Amino acid sequence: MSKHDDKRMGWEVARDLEREKATILERIVPEWRQIKAALTGIVAFFLVFLLGCWLASNSTRIADNEVMITLGWAGTSEWGLMWTVILLALVFEFMDAAAGMGFGTALTPVLLVMGFDPLQIVPVVLIQQTVAGLVGAFLHREFQNVEWRFKPLSETVRLCLVIASSGTVLVLLATIGIYAVLDLDPIWIKLYVALLLLGMGAISLVQSRRERPYRPNMLIAFGAVAGFNKGVGGGGYGPVVTIGGLIAGVPVKSMLGVTALSEGVVCFVAVVAWTAMAANGITIDYVLLPSVMLASMVSAVLAPYLTRVFPERIWTVVVPAYCLVVVGITMWKLWPDLAARFGG
DSSP states (O other): OOTTTTSOOSOHHHHHHHHHSOSHHHHTSOOHHHHHHHHHHHHHHHHHHHHHHHHHHHSOOOTTOHHHHHHTOTTSSOOOOOHHHHHHHHHHHHHHHHHSOOHHHHHHHHHHHHTOOHHHHHHHHHHHHHHHHHHHHHHHHHTTSOOOOBTTBOHHHHHHHHHHHHHHHHHHHHHHIIIIIOOOOHHHHHHHHHHHHHHHHHHHHHTTTSOOOOOTTHHHHHHHHHHHHHHHHSOSSHHHHHHHHHHTTOOHHHHHHHHHHHHHHHHHHHHHHHHHHHHTTOOOOOTTHHHHHHHHHHHHHHHHHHHHHSOHHHHHHHHHHHHHHHHHHHHHHHHHHHHHHHTO
């Protein structure tokens, strides 16, 4: 018997649900407490949306940004909802909440190509992911994808502590080092993230039909790498932690909950670091925050519900496959810059 067999791991709840409600049609009908949980999540996002409206009205515009100049918002207190950004955020946040990845990793390069500045993107993505991670962890529990138990400590909680601890150290080092000390071209960081995810996604997809041995210590390194990625560009956290968890033998539904909670904690630490840097003179523009929070109200709540509805075996293929899609989107957006650099 494994040393882990004598305690509650935290992922039994998802397997118990699939045994008790063996078909999709049985799982598709939510209970009243789950409906109340979904409404609570929507209210949380709406409150941060209102905060985002206030921040967008009071943040300093980046005067030489072409997008802001075109909209007539450069150097003013005017702002508005950007429906293209809302649509992109709606899609990427849904997949992020459902597959544990894709919001910052895919959305950040798209917004950069659209002409937004990193100081308009990275802090906003971190705020959104803080809220989405914490609300997502709550909803994954309510929809019976994962269990959080503190007495005794379940393995899911222990994994969150391990991943968040290593990620917090690296997210602080990366945030302060890249934006406050060094002047590193973000294209090389994004290329490194894309190549890393390509390898991890391919390995996980190949192994998706096999039962993997549980090796939790691997997640210390994965958490550190993910925290570094998050601090540098606002993305690259979810794919590394989620795929790393699958490689380490954690069942996929519960790993999505673990990723959500650990990412929420790490992003909160990064938001605190950004707030401290803003107080010391770094200009942050929150003009995108209302748009991304409005998109999250629906997609971040719906995704954990669909994780509950569809069986585990589907997600073991969908998650690594979507990781490769995220890599494809990232490389597509990076290719013009890479071609220009290597072409001389």
